[in-house]
Amino acid sequence: MDVARLKENFARVAMHGDDVALFFYSDLFLRHPETRDMFPVSMAAQRDHLLGALARIVADVENLPELTDFLQELGRDHRKFGTVADHYEPVGASLLATLAHFSGADWSDELAADWTAAYGLVAQVMIEAAEADEKLNPACWDATVLSVQMRSFDVAVFKVATLQRLDYLPGQSVAISSELRPRVWRFYSMANAPRDNGTLEFHVRVIDGGTLSMALARSLVPGARLRLGPPVGTLVYDSWSGRDVLLVAGSTGLAPVKAIAEQISGLPAPPRTTLFFGARDAGGLYDLQDLEKMSAAAPWLTVVPCVSDDADYAGERGTLPDVVARLGVWAGHDVYIAGPSQLAVATTALLERLGVPRDRIHVEDFGWSEP
Amino acid sequence: MTVTSSTSRRLTPDAVQAVTFPSVRLGRRGFDEEHVRAFCDQVEAELVRLLNEKTALDEEVQRLRRRVLGIASEEDGAGYRREDAHIQAVRILSKAQQTADNYVADAQDYSRQLAQDARRHRDEILAEARSHAAVMLEEAHSEASQAAAAAMSEPPAQPPADRTELEGELAYLRTFCDVYRTHLRAYLDALLRNVEEWERAEKSSIATARAKLPIHRQLP
Numbered sequence: 318m319d320v321a322r323l324k325e326n327f328a329r330v331a332m333h334g335d336d337v338a339l340f341f342y343s344d345l346f347l348r349h350p351e352t353r354d355m356f357p358v359s360m361a362a363q364r365d366h367l368l369g370a371l372a373r374i375v376a377d378v379e380n381l382p383e384l385t386d387f388l389q390e391l392g393r394d395h396r397k398f399g400t401v402a403d404h405y406e407p408v409g410a411s412l413l414a415t416l417a418h419f420s421g422a423d424w425s426d427e428l429a430a431d432w433t434a435a436y437g438l439v440a441q442v443m444i445e446a447a448e449a450d451e452k453l454n455p456a457c458w459d460a461t462v463l464s465v466q467m468r469s470f471d472v473a474v475f476k477v478a479t480l481q482r483l484d485y486l487p488g489q490s491v492a493i494s495s496e497l498r499p500r501v502w503r504f505y506s507m508a509n510a511p512r513d514n515g516t517l518e519f520h521v522r523v524i525d526g527g528t529l530s531m532a533l534a535r536s537l538v539p540g541a542r543l544r545l546g547p548p549v550g551t552l553v554y555d556s557w558s559g560r561d562v563l564l565v566a567g568s569t570g571l572a573p574v575k576a577i578a579e580q581i582s583g584l585p586a587p588p589r590t591t592l593f594f595g596a597r598d599a600g601g602l603y604d605l606q607d608l609e610k611m612s613a614a615a616p617w618l619t620v621v622p623c624v625s626d627d628a629d630y631a632g633e634r635g636t637l638p639d640v641v642a643r644l645g646v647w648a649g650h651d652v653y654i655a656g657p658s659q660l661a662v663a664t665t666a667l668l669e670r671l672g673v674p675r676d677r678i679h680v681e682d683f684g685w686s687e688p
Numbered sequence: 689m690t691v692t693s694s695t696s697r698r699l700t701p702d703a704v705q706a707v708t709f710p711s712v713r714l715g716r717r718g719f720d721e722e723h724v725r726a727f728c729d730q731v732e733a734e735l736v737r738l739l740n741e742k743t744a745l746d747e748e749v750q751r752l753r754r755r756v757l758g759i760a761s762e763e764d765g766a767g768y769r770r771e772d773a774h775i776q777a778v779r780i781l782s783k784a785q786q787t788a789d790n791y792v793a794d795a796q797d798y799s800r801q802l803a804q805d806a807r808r809h810r811d812e813i814l815a816e817a818r819s820h821a822a823v824m825l826e827e828a829h830s831e832a833s834q835a836a837a838a839a840m841s842e843p844p845a846q847p848p849a850d851r852t853e854l855e856g857e858l859a860y861l862r863t864f865c866d867v868y869r870t871h872l873r874a875y876l877d878a879l880l881r882n883v884e885e886w887e888r889a890e891k892s893s894i895a896t897a898r899a900k901l902p903i904h905r906q907l908p
Contacts, residue, residue: 328700331702332702333736335736336736340778342785344774346781358788358792359793421746470807525800525803526796526797
């Protein structure tokens with residue numbers, strides 16, 4: 318396999334941008350119409366995913382350990398979409414047809430052989446990872462909605478019970494899909510540590526024009542069915558460090574952070590923990606009552622609500638990084654941050670300046686899929 | 689300006705998308721970054737379009753060349769035609785998909801605008817309510833102070849000093865209460881009317897939007 322030739326060919330094909338993915342899916346759906354039902358109505362985001370994943374695979378083709386991790390994750394992740402081993406061959410055929418089409422006169426038997434071999438390896442790693450996962454976990458978890466509460470103008474909190482046990486670490490998230498918006502998946506963090514009765518809580522902020530968030534917040538009723546993908550995410554608590562803990566949550570970034578706080582409360586000797594919860598206005602502090610109840614029962618926990626855009630607010634005012642910087646010395650803490658990415662970036666930069674080593678700052682990370 | 693291309697020296701759409709410009713030092717003149725970005729987007733789209741046109745033309749050339757050279761056998765000819773038909777079908781399906789994508793994007797844009805309007809409306813109502821409450825308090829205060837002052841200044845028959853003071857206080861509180869309650873009632877009434885009006889407007893606008901948007905009928 319001539320890796321340099323593959324890379325060069327891909328770079329040339331990729332210049333055609335969105336048209337490449339458009340051609341690929343049209344070719345696939347024409348040859349195998351039954352696969353169309355696995356995708357949402359609008360394919361724009363899907364095409365970006367495909368091109369992103371292809372570019373990543375081609376770029377990392379010489380870095381095998383990392384590429385293998387990525388492909389195994391991708392293979393497992395595709396189970397929730399209903400992907401099975403039989404789907405890989407048609408996809409390979411359409412991929413080859415697409416590459417041939419956009420290579421034009423550059424296409425050759427050698428290139429075709431190289432691409433076939435490369436795709437074969439990719440498919441094999443993905444299929445094997447999916448099959449190994451099949452022995453341990455269902456493809457996705459069916460869940461029933463128990464309750465839905467609109468907590469503020471644009472935040473809803475809902476509770477679900479899964480039919481099968483869903484094991485996860487506090488701070489992790491799952492992809493959710495609802496019959497209200499078929500085959501659209503979005504990631505949400507569990508807002509509680511695992512419970513004996515297996516119920517899960519989620520916090521949804523309505524994104525203006527958001528496909529799934531609006532449906533979940535406005536149209537979900539008790540009894541509704543949801544599908545949950547496998548738990549993912551690296552924002553997990555390191556209970557062995559022994560250091561004090563700083564938790565920073567912006568808006569519904571509170572969900573994973575609250576799950577971690579609950580986990581800490583279950584430890585025999587909880588470390589001193591400070592939780593900053595920030596929103597634009599007082600109405601955005603949608604879960605403050607619960608947090609205050611939590612801290613009243615836990616001498617090790619301090620909760621600091623703060624508000625950035627409301628001059629009349631009686632408590633701490635300012636953006637989260639500002640308030641965090643103003644109220645403490647954090648160099649010796651383990652830090653967990655979740656919220657809008659702008660906030661995560663600003664807070665991380667600030668804490669590094671204040672002397673917190675980068676490897677002790679944990680930020681919510683949804684991996685390659687969109688949050 | 690840094691332009692890097694992994695493939696060749698030629699300018700690629702990727703390179704246009706990834707180009708970065710160092711920012712000018714404070715006090716010096718420079719181009720508006722947004723304008724430069726917008727222009728780059730335009731250049732990128734144009735490059736992609738040209739590339740795709742070139743591919744389509746290359747294909748056409750190949751097809752014509754085959755025709756001119758004469759098709760080797762009947763079987764091959766059928767093969768070419770089948771291949772052409774498939775490419776045509778791919779093109780048509782791609783167009784249909786893009787149309788669907790645009791409809792969904794339009795609907796999303798529309799709902800984003802509605803939601804943003806509602807949010808702005810809500811912020812305005814809240815701000816107005818706050819300033820109204822402040823004015824009401826102020827008014828009640830001043831009216832009650834006047835009433836208290838009046839009560840104190842009335843010459844009572846042999847009242848002890850603290851009794852006068854208490855009566856003054858009482859008059860203040862009573863008036864404050866009255867004024868505040870009246871204002872509050874009027875204000876709440878207005879607010880309720882406002883909410884009802886808003887609900888009616890929302891219902892009718894959703895109904896007209898449904899009627900206008902073809903997407904609700906065409907897409908599942």
